[in-house]
Amino acid sequence: MTVEEGQVQRIGATEAVFRRLKSLIQSGEYAVGDRLPAELALAKQFGVSRPVVREALHACATLGLTETQTGRGTFVISKKESPRLTFAGVDASDLIEARRLIEIPTAGYAAERRTPDQLRHLFELLAKLAAAADVHDWVRYDGELHTAIAAASGNKMLTTLVADTRRALDPQSEFLNLTQDRRSDSDHEHEAIVRAIEARSPEQARSAMADHLARVAETIARIGD
Structure with missing residues (x-):
């Protein structure tokens, strides 16, 4: 077989x-x-x-x-997985910590400050993620969505910080989607974030982003099991 x-x-x-x-x-x-x-x-x-x-x-x-x-x-070269995953030279646990500090409050600001055009763009990216046939396309749209959420915050420094993390996040996202089948779950989590931003609910947006990052962290923690 x-x-x-x-x-x-x-x-x-x-x-x-x-x-x-x-x-x-x-x-x-x-x-x-x-x-x-x-x-x-x-x-x-x-x-x-x-x-x-x-x-x-x-x-x-x-x-x-x-x-x-x-x-x-x-x-x-080894029978045992490395105890610390790295992506583009960045430790996965460090990446999660940084994302929690940056992206959770950023989602809240996006809910408060997003414009109609920015919201429309977020929904367009959700549609592209859902329709992506290739994992590499999906990873690109994933990065664009998180960066667009940061842009909707109206804070240029936060937008730059989120964009800069994609150097390590893109290979991590690809790895998780290829080996852990995270795509469907991520799509649902992304939609929850965007819906909260649409509702102009900072609390719900922060909660939805925190849930998304927690699930990513749980997936990484399970890999060595």
Whole structure:
């Protein structure tokens, strides 16, 4: 049975391959120091496309399980996940702390100060997120939505700070959506934030953003389980 015939009906193809590779590494079937089969061979083994395998291998590398060496291939470097995930050199826990300090109050200001045009733009971005067929497009719209919420706050410094975090947030968002199937939940959480901004309720907007960030943090905490 291929991965697609088994798990992919319940979870995404990349997540299914990622889980299988992680299991093979942690069980010792692929030992530390071993070179993994080439992408094409893994794609045939799991019954998926090469891009799916490539994304799964990238996720394994993010966890510190593998390392790809140019011209040599991908090697197993550890059976245990790294205890601290980093994205673009930023620790995931540091990123969450910073987002809580910046984005929660920013959402409240957006509810108080947003203009009709800004609100319309937020709903347009929600629609783009819902319609995105490619995870990379989804990640781009995710970044645009959070930046647009900050712009609606009317505070240029907060807008700059939120935009600057995307250097690390974009790879984190991609990782979570590829390996943890976060997209649907994120879409619902984003809509709750925008609805609160529409209602001009700072308290609800802050609460909705806090809930979104808490769920992201919980997902990251579960990865090593």
